[in-house]
Amino acid sequence: MNSNALHHIGKAADLSAWREASIATILLVDDEPVTRAGMAARLTRLGYRVLEAENGREGLEVARRERPDLLIVDWVMPEMDGPTFCEAMRRDPLLKSSHILLMTAHDQPAQIAEGLARGADDFLSKAASKQEVTARVLAGLRTSRLVRELETTGSQLESSMRLLQTRQAEMETDLQSAANFVHSMLPAQGSLAQGISLAWEYQPALTLGGDLFGVAPIDAEHLGLYILDASGHGVAAALRSATLMTFLRVDNMLQLIGSYDPEKVLFEANRRFPLSDEGDYFTLWVGQLHVPTRSLSYASAGHHGVLLNPAEKPSRWLTRPSSPLGFNPASVFACDQLTLQPADRLFLLSDGIYEASSPTGEPWGRWRFQQAVETQKRSPLSATISHCFTEARRWQEQCEFLDDAAVVGLELAV
Amino acid sequence: MEIKERAVPHGTILDVVGDLTYANRAAFKAAVDNVKQTGCRHLIVNMEQVRFVDSAGLGLLVLVSQNFKQLQAQVSILKPQSYVREIMSLANIPKMIPIYESEEDALIARAA
Numbered sequence: 001m002n003s004n005a006l007h008h009i010g011k012a013a014d015l016s017a018w019r020e021a022s023i024a025t026i027l028l029v030d031d032e033p034v035t036r037a038g039m040a041a042r043l044t045r046l047g048y049r050v051l052e053a054e055n056g057r058e059g060l061e062v063a064r065r066e067r068p069d070l071l072i073v074d075w076v077m078p079e080m081d082g083p084t085f086c087e088a089m090r091r092d093p094l095l096k097s098s099h100i101l102l103m104t105a106h107d108q109p110a111q112i113a114e115g116l117a118r119g120a121d122d123f124l125s126k127a128a129s130k131q132e133v134t135a136r137v138l139a140g141l142r143t144s145r146l147v148r149e150l151e152t153t154g155s156q157l158e159s160s161m162r163l164l165q166t167r168q169a170e171m172e173t174d175l176q177s178a179a180n181f182v183h184s185m186l187p188a189q190g191s192l193a194q195g196i197s198l199a200w201e202y203q204p205a206l207t208l209g210g211d212l213f214g215v216a217p218i219d220a221e222h223l224g225l226y227i228l229d230a231s232g233h234g235v236a237a238a239l240r241s242a243t244l245m246t247f248l249r250v251d252n253m254l255q256l257i258g259s260y261d262p263e264k265v266l267f268e269a270n271r272r273f274p275l276s277d278e279g280d281y282f283t284l285w286v287g288q289l290h291v292p293t294r295s296l297s298y299a300s301a302g303h304h305g306v307l308l309n310p311a312e313k314p315s316r317w318l319t320r321p322s323s324p325l326g327f328n329p330a331s332v333f334a335c336d337q338l339t340l341q342p343a344d345r346l347f348l349l350s351d352g353i354y355e356a357s358s359p360t361g362e363p364w365g366r367w368r369f370q371q372a373v374e375t376q377k378r379s380p381l382s383a384t385i386s387h388c389f390t391e392a393r394r395w396q397e398q399c400e401f402l403d404d405a406a407v408v409g410l411e412l413a414v
Numbered sequence: 415m416e417i418k419e420r421a422v423p424h425g426t427i428l429d430v431v432g433d434l435t436y437a438n439r440a441a442f443k444a445a446v447d448n449v450k451q452t453g454c455r456h457l458i459v460n461m462e463q464v465r466f467v468d469s470a471g472l473g474l475l476v477l478v479s480q481n482f483k484q485l486q487a488q489v490s491i492l493k494p495q496s497y498v499r500e501i502m503s504l505a506n507i508p509k510m511i512p513i514y515e516s517e518e519d520a521l522i523a524r525a526a
Binding site: 229231232275277278279280281283302304319321322323324327328351355357361363403 | 433436439465466468469470472473474476477478480497503504505506509510
């Protein structure tokens with residue numbers, strides 16, 4: 001008989017067989033036409049869709065084309081016997097999970113073991129009764145269905161994973177481009193104006209940071225400078241910070257309050273950036289430097305990370321107790337003033353650097369930062385800042401910071 | 415971070431153990447919400463066992479204090495460690511949230 005002969009469903013033998021038959025396709029691989037026809041008729045009567053192949057090679061072709069739910073394969077066949085056919089099936093990525101019943105006239109344990117070892121799932125005796133054939137076929141089809149469901153679920157999971165990976169990659173690209181935008185708003189390093197140089201190092205905890213800073217000319221004689229620190233970190237903090245950064249642009253301040261006077265800038269910022277419903281807020285330090293006289297006026301809204309590092313005197317923190325933005329709508333911010341000297345350095349830093357914690361939980365602390373810059377007075381400004389980062393990383397025994405870490409340094413020429 | 419709730423006359427004490435930080439904010443907020451739902455008029459945050467408060471932790475304390483004030487209730491802080499006290503002082507927290515050295519002082523001050 002030619003291979004692939006198709007026998008359609010006959011009268012259903014029973015309800016469960018009928019249920020199986022509604023979807024089940026069985027491939028018979030046997031070189032003996034009489035045995036094959038007998039089994040095919042039996043299975044057809046049970047309600048299955050039956051495909052036939054007269055040797056292993058044809059069996060593999062039909063299996064690849066039709067993906068049957070179950071295969072019943074004779075052990076003894078010329079060219080490719082049953083166990084060899086099973087091995088070929090298991091090597092094929094498309095067919096390897098197929099359920100195979102090996103049909104044999106023998107039931108010796110050694111033979112059964114060999115058949116199982118070479119890829120068969122179960123055995124069917126050629127002398128099996130109608131009831132046994134029905135039971136083994138039903139059991140095989142149940143297993144086959146479970147395997148296929150698992151494959152489908154696995155494939156759905158894989159495709160969901162691919163989708164998630166794609167989305168994540170898109171989000172990371174978006175974050176990177178937002179980070180690039182924010183980075184482009186940070187001041188350029190090098191010579192600022194008339195003997196004042198600028199260097200900084202910034203390591204956000206994530207791609208996009210929430211601690212930002214700015215240094216920009218207000219007019220021909222004044223420089224405006226600030227550092228802001230958003231509570232928390234991550235994308236939400238970064239977005240809020242970018243908003244405040246835009247608000248703090250010199251042209252915006254001149255338009256809103258007519259100057260860059262630190263206490264007025266803070267008053268206006270405090271009015272416009274209240275504590276959020278989640279308890280998020282900013283600390284902000286603002287300074288205004290009159291370049292010809294080196295006179296610095298400054299005010300702080302809860303930001304305590306600004307250190308004056310004079311060339312010839314001990315360094316000191318330029319801060320006093322003050323409320324962060326949004327803590328108290330009625331806050332008034334005091335402005336202090338000092339005159340910088342040649343070779344003085346001013347460091348603006350975010351708390352991410354001095355709150356870097358050791359493995360035992362002890363923060364690096366402002367005084368260790370102060371020590372680090374004191375010992376580096378003779379080093380170039382950028383090297384001093386790098387040294388601080390190195391020391392903080394050494395303290396926390398890891399390279400990445402858990403919060404945004406920024407150190408900005410200004411140096412007056414000798 | 416571990417937080418235990420204790421009822422005291424006319425108030426509730428939250429005994430906080432661990433760091434009050436960005437990473438622990440959800441647990442702290444949940445504990446405060448529980449207390450708020452009881453209609454508590456005086457929440458005392460016992461910070462004796464809190465070693466570190468970061469900027470997010472400070473923001474939460476202020477937010478909780480503002481929310482309680484809106485309900486005509488009060489938040490007090492109890493026995494902060496020196497480092498935490500310094501951080502809070504620099505941010506002017508004592509001007510917004512009273513700090514006490516003993517439960518009795520906190521309860522008397524509220525009653526007065």
